Amino acid sequence: MKALTVIPGRAGSAAVVDQLPLPTRSADELLLEGLLVGICGTDREIVAGHYGAPPTGEERLILGHESLGRVIDAPSGSSFRRGDLAVGIVRRPDPLPCRCCAAGEWDMCMNGLYTERGIRGEHGFASQQFLLQPEFAVKVPEQLGKLGILVEPTSVVAKAWEQVERIAARSSALAPKNVLVTGAGPVGLLAALLAVQRGFHVTVLDRVSSGPKPDLVRRLGAKYHDQPVTKLATPPDIVLECTGAESLVAEVLGCTAHNSIVCLAGVSSGARKVSIVASTFNDGMVLENDVVFGSVNANRRHYDLAVTALREAEPAWLSALLTRTVPLDRFEEALTARDGDIKVTLDLSEQ
Numbered sequence: 001m002k003a004l005t006v007i008p009g010r011a012g013s014a015a016v017v018d019q020l021p022l023p024t025r026s027a028d029e030l031l032l033e034g035l036l037v038g039i040c041g042t043d044r045e046i047v048a049g050h051y052g053a054p055p056t057g058e059e060r061l062i063l064g065h066e067s068l069g070r071v072i073d074a075p076s077g078s079s080f081r082r083g084d085l086a087v088g089i090v091r092r093p094d095p096l097p098c099r100c101c102a103a104g105e106w107d108m109c110m111n112g113l114y115t116e117r118g119i120r121g122e123h124g125f126a127s128q129q130f131l132l133q134p135e136f137a138v139k140v141p142e143q144l145g146k147l148g149i150l151v152e153p154t155s156v157v158a159k160a161w162e163q164v165e166r167i168a169a170r171s172s173a174l175a176p177k178n179v180l181v182t183g184a185g186p187v188g189l190l191a192a193l194l195a196v197q198r199g200f201h202v203t204v205l206d207r208v209s210s211g212p213k214p215d216l217v218r219r220l221g222a223k224y225h226d227q228p229v230t231k232l233a234t235p236p237d238i239v240l241e242c243t244g245a246e247s248l249v250a251e252v253l254g255c256t257a258h259n260s261i262v263c264l265a266g267v268s269s270g271a272r273k274v275s276i277v278a279s280t281f282n283d284g285m286v287l288e289n290d291v292v293f294g295s296v297n298a299n300r301r302h303y304d305l306a307v308t309a310l311r312e313a314e315p316a317w318l319s320a321l322l323t324r325t326v327p328l329d330r331f332e333e334a335l336t337a338r339d340g341d342i343k344v345t346l347d348l349s350e351q
Helices: 041-047 145-168 186-197 212-219 246-253 278-287 300-312 315-321 328-335
Strands: 003-006 015-017 030-039 066-073 085-088 115-117 129-132 137-140 178-182 201-205 223-225 238-241 261-264 291-294 322-327 343-347
Touching (some): 085 129, 137 300, 145 186, 145 261, 145 291, 145 300, 145 322, 145 343, 186 212, 186 315, 212 315, 246 261, 315 322, 322 328, 328 343
Parallel strands (some): 178 238, 201 223, 261 291
Antiparallel strands (some): 003 015, 030 066, 030 343, 066 085
């Protein structure tokens, strides 16, 4: 079979390796045909040599953590059947495990010894067949079809929203209405979708003023804002920061309403320095009862929430997020960003 692989830490090492042996299924595993993998900034940074780790004792890592596959064979007595669509959960608990991993909250791992499919310590899903333990497989309704590739990124924002809602419950008198999402990439647009589904007034901020993003935001019933944060008409009660851009993070922290909640869901790249006066930041947080927190990854509960959110969304709107599908053998095209890209996927089939 074929698979997209990389030598972590070595830029330019990405390659499609063929004639890999087909995986051998044990009695308690699912065997799946790989259909699609999504490409995101994490994949591009691994290919660029910035991070990533292969399985112990191996040189190459099979890429791909945003998966969609179809079951070829399943354990007797499992909830899966041949032909089911499924997505693989990315993070796996550490071997000790810590108390969070032991409770199924591996996204909150306390000792950092977790592994992640296609990122750290375990092969990913960019192969024509792959294996999953049923407890780390999420069934995708057939009605979603290829839109199931959006389950993993949606799980990330489902977790973020779960955390926001828990924090918002700190006062029964607070009634946040205005949400700002920064970044109109796949994660930002999906974060906005979940905000609209919750009944908030939503504004999405992005620097581009043309292409598909403004229209996609408006089709959600949200507002699109391509001006500085300081020009927002209304200070947001809730912010989901999905870019990781250092200067934008600093601007956002200075523009929120009282009692605000800011979720940082984007990872910063590079080493750009942005000055923040600690005393001013501290006083603002204290005197306005503000909360700033980070959120990463997802556990099974969030994948289930993601499937529910996608089932409730307009299929045509979701389909518009999938802007390019590239054959596996031309993976370089998928890794190269183009104007108008939102979610780029790799087709793992032979066709």
